[in-house]
Amino acid sequence: MPPQPPSRPSPPPGFRRAVWERVTRIPRGRVLGYGMVAAMLGSPRAARQVGYALAALPPDTAVPWWRVLRSDGSIAMQGDPDRGPRQAELLTAEGVEVVDGRVDMARWCWDPGVDEGGGGA
DNA sequence: AGCGTGACAAGGT
DNA sequence: GACCTTGCCACGC
Numbered sequence: 001m002p003p004q005p006p007s008r009p010s011p012p013p014g015f016r017r018a019v020w021e022r023v024t025r026i027p028r029g030r031v032l033g034y035g036m037v038a039a040m041l042g043s044p045r046a047a048r049q050v051g052y053a054l055a056a057l058p059p060d061t062a063v064p065w066w067r068v069l070r071s072d073g074s075i076a077m078q079g080d081p082d083r084g085p086r087q088a089e090l091l092t093a094e095g096v097e098v099v100d101g102r103v104d105m106a107r108w109c110w111d112p113g114v115d116e117g118g119g120g121a
Numbered sequence: 122a123g124c125g126t127g128a129c130a131a132g133g134t
Numbered sequence: 135g136a137c138c139t140t141g142c143c144a145c146g147c
Contacts, residue, residue: 015143015144015145016144016145033129033130034128034129034130035129035130038129038143043142043143043144044130044142045129045130045141045142045143046129046142046143046144047129047130047142047143048126048127048128048129048130048142048143048144049127049129049142049143049144049145050128050129051127051128051129052126052127052128052129052143052144052145053128053144053145054128055127055128056145065128068128069128070128070129070130071129071130071131072130075128076128076129077128078127078128078129079127079128080128083128084128087128
């Protein structure tokens with residue numbers, strides 16, 4: 001199969017909606033990168049749109065937006081400054097180890113099929 | 122129809 | 135390792 005043609009394979013009716021659906025599949029105590037979510041949706045370069053989609057989430061949303069971080073594991077501090085620290089607390093509440101506003105991606109990054117994890121330490 | 126925006130990513134300094 | 139610059143793609147006006 002071809003590696004990754006620049007053409008859109010099948011653009012969803014609403015990219016934001018697709019992001020919410022995908023983020024909701026992230027198991028508790030696990031995290032993903034904006035670029036990873038975008039790649040799952042078929043647009044590996046639309047990482048910004050993933051963040052933009054989460055920014056459009058309602059205050060009473062059921063989408064675990066806090067489980068999405070930057071590719072390097074750092075928490076996005078853009079937008080509302082109050083949401084940044086809040087995300088760190090939500091992650092910690094789920095058992096994710098957050099150090100100085102950062103998460104060990106190689107350790108907490110969710111891999112579908114290997115949702116067990118536990119291998120930490 | 123086009124332009125600007127923005128919870129990002131990767132490369133270079 | 136950090137900080138800055140460029141490129142990206144979808145959405146709103």
